[in-house]
Amino acid sequence: MRFSKREIVDVMIGAGIVPLFTHDNPDDAQQVLETAYSGGIRVFEFTNRRENSFEVFRHLLSVSRKYPDLMLGIGTIMDGATTRKFIDAGADFIISPILNLEMGGVCRDLDRLWIPGCATLTEIVTARNHGAEIIKLFPASVLGPGFVSAIMPVVPDLRLMITGGVEPTEQSLAAWFNAGAACVGMGSQLFTKEILAKKNWPLLKQKLENALTIAAQVRSK
Amino acid sequence: MRSSGMIPVFFNADIEVAKAVLDAAYKGGVRVFEFTNRGENAFQVFTQLIKHAAQYPDLMLGIGTIMNAEATLKYIGAGAHFIVSPILKAEMATACQKENILWIPGCATLTEIVTAKDLGAKVIKIFPGSVLGPGFVSSIMPVVPGLQLMPTGGVEPTEANLSAWFKAGVICVGMGSQLFTKEIIERKDWARLQQNVSDALAIIKTIRK
Numbered sequence: 001m002r003f004s005k006r007e008i009v010d011v012m013i014g015a016g017i018v019p020l021f022t023h024d025n026p027d028d029a030q031q032v033l034e035t036a037y038s039g040g041i042r043v044f045e046f047t048n049r050r051e052n053s054f055e056v057f058r059h060l061l062s063v064s065r066k067y068p069d070l071m072l073g074i075g076t077i078m079d080g081a082t083t084r085k086f087i088d089a090g091a092d093f094i095i096s097p098i099l100n101l102e103m104g105g106v107c108r109d110l111d112r113l114w115i116p117g118c119a120t121l122t123e124i125v126t127a128r129n130h131g132a133e134i135i136k137l138f139p140a141s142v143l144g145p146g147f148v149s150a151i152m153p154v155v156p157d158l159r160l161m162i163t164g165g166v167e168p169t170e171q172s173l174a175a176w177f178n179a180g181a182a183c184v185g186m187g188s189q190l191f192t193k194e195i196l197a198k199k200n201w202p203l204l205k206q207k208l209e210n211a212l213t214i215a216a217q218v219r220s221k
Numbered sequence: 222m223r224s225s226g227m228i229p230v231f232f233n234a235d236i237e238v239a240k241a242v243l244d245a246a247y248k249g250g251v252r253v254f255e256f257t258n259r260g261e262n263a264f265q266v267f268t269q270l271i272k273h274a275a276q277y278p279d280l281m282l283g284i285g286t287i288m289n290a291e292a293t294l295k296y297i298g299a300g301a302h303f304i305v306s307p308i309l310k311a312e313m314a315t316a317c318q319k320e321n322i323l324w325i326p327g328c329a330t331l332t333e334i335v336t337a338k339d340l341g342a343k344v345i346k347i348f349p350g351s352v353l354g355p356g357f358v359s360s361i362m363p364v365v366p367g368l369q370l371m372p373t374g375g376v377e378p379t380e381a382n383l384s385a386w387f388k389a390g391v392i393c394v395g396m397g398s399q400l401f402t403k404e405i406i407e408r409k410d411w412a413r414l415q416q417n418v419s420d421a422l423a424i425i426k427t428i429r430k
Contacts, residue, residue, distance in 0.1 A: 049363065076364060078335060097364045098332040119330035138331065139360030142353060164360045 001092075005113040008071050008093050009133055009159070011043045012183045016173075016215035018161065019208065020045040020075055020095075020187040024052055026059040028199070032191065033060050035201045037067055039208030045095055045185065047075040048082070054089070061090045073113075075185075080106045087112050095185075097138050097163075099123045104130040115161060119143065121151050124158070134159045134182065141165025145179035152180040161185055168211035174218045186211065222253050222344060222371070222393045226425035229418065230285055230305075230373060230397035232257040233406065236269045242401060243270060245411040247277055249418030255305055255395065257285040258292065264299070271300040283323075290316040297322050305395075307348050309333045314340040325371065329353065331361050334368065344369045346395065351375025355389035362390040371395055378421035384428045396421065 012018055019036055021044070023029040029046070036044055046057050057074055064072045073093035074086045080102035083094050087106070093113035096103055100116065107114035108131055117138040118124045127135050137143060140162045148160060162176045163185035176184055190211060195204050222228060229246050231254070233239045239256065246254055254274075256267050267284055274282045283303035284296045290312035293304050297320045304317055307327040317324035318341055327348040328334045337345050347353055350372030358370055372386055373395030386394055400421065405414050 078365075097361070098335045100332075100335075117331060119332065123330060123332055139357060142357045142360060165356070 001111070002068075003071055003092055005093075005111070005133065008043065008073075008113050011071060012134065012161070013159065015041070015043060015212060016177070016183050016219060017041075017211055018043050018045055018183055018185045019190055020047055020163070020185050021191050022047040022049045022053060022076075023196070024050040024056065026056045028196070029056050029060055030063050031199065031201055032196075032204065033063060033070075033072075035204050036208055037070055039205040040212050041208055042069055043071040043073070045073050045075040045093075047187075048086070049076050054085070057086065057091070058089055077103065079103065083107060083114075084110070095136060095161075097136070099127050101126075101130055104132065107131075117163070121154065124151070124160075125155060128155070128158070134161050136161045136163050136185065137181075139164030140176075145175040145181075148176065148179035148181060159183075163187075165189075168207065168214065170214050170218060173211075173215050174221075177215070177218050184215070223369070225250070225252055225422060226387070226393045226429065227251070227421055228253050228255050228371070228393060228395045229400055230255045230257055230395045231401050232259040232263065232286075234260045234262055234266065236266050238406065238409070239266050239270050240273050241409065241411050242406075242414065243274060243280075243282075245414040246418050247280055249415040250422045251418055252279055253281045253283070255283050255285040255303075257397075258296070259286050264295065267296065267301070268299050283325075287313065289313065293317060293324075294320070305346060307346070309337050311340055314342065327373075331364065334361065334370075335365060338365070338368070344371055344392070346370075347372040347391075349374035350386075350394075355385040358386070358389035358391055373397070375399075378417065378424065380424050380428065383421075383424050387425070387428050394425075 064070045071092045074091045075095035077096050083103045083106045087110050095115040097117035104114050115134050115136050116127045117136040137160050159182035161183050162181045166184045167189050281302040284301040285305035287306050293313045293316040303323040305325045309326045325344045325346050326337045327346040369392045371393050376394045376396050377399050
């Protein structure tokens, strides 16, 4: 294990943005990861949404060894067995769109950060009682910043990662951070179809830098 | 369910009204109909409705608003073709599996949906549909491939509303009070009801082209 859970949580919250991405081509995935790193990203979520995601993830893990301060986790994990498989391969953290307690148990046994996806306060508190230090709110655009501001006073010290429909704009980021988000997950809004089709890595780098800058500015206000 | 795209959801304590609504819906093109267990005499009405529906060999008549395994088994015993619930209750899955009857649980979060799928649900009701919205469906479809979702609650028989749901990826919609308006029921305007039903089905057909 290259990083402690504490270190990963600190970097996620420090940066405010965790990019999430999937691709079935290992070379393109590597380009995206390295571009993200050069744009200032230090914590990155690859998602398990394709047939060959495990192979591509293993390739990315080998690439990430070049960057000793890059944390690479896996998302869209749905059960305990897959959790164990990706941790054995070297995933630094595990993210899920659902609350699956079996996954929490595997992560606890293997001392790895588990970020379950929740959509109600009952799910959130259940996740917390089972050891989740950060909880993903999904799909966030359906719940909205009002959901976050309503529940934050009820559950103190809650750390929410907002995912689903978050945009890399001042308006969107300000709404979520002002509501009390610890960090946001961002996928299709950063890694747009157009950027990927044109392999426009300089533009991607710029987008990521801008997003990190906006997040920092919004939070310093 | 998938081919027609719409399941009417209806309850009335008066068997004659229930029969007339079923007849009008059938004439309007409906082949899957959900009666709901929402009144004290719902079971009696449903039993008679099942007998009445025997004249339509291609009509599937199920029961909704079922909350536990006991009621599930009772209605399956009475001849329900499928069981719909506004909630996710595991014991209902077991009961339906034992009787080999389609179980459609109601879910409101992705965690509930995946739990329902793991328990064997082939079709999952999204409830209350209007609170979650088409955006909920389009957000979760890429995450769990192959989901068959049926939003219910606040779905409107308009092109704008239906097209938003179908574009988001649902396989069918449940429609109740928007279709069987109080006015239509009070006036027993069955011709109008038949027209509304067939209009809604036509809109869905156009949208899906």
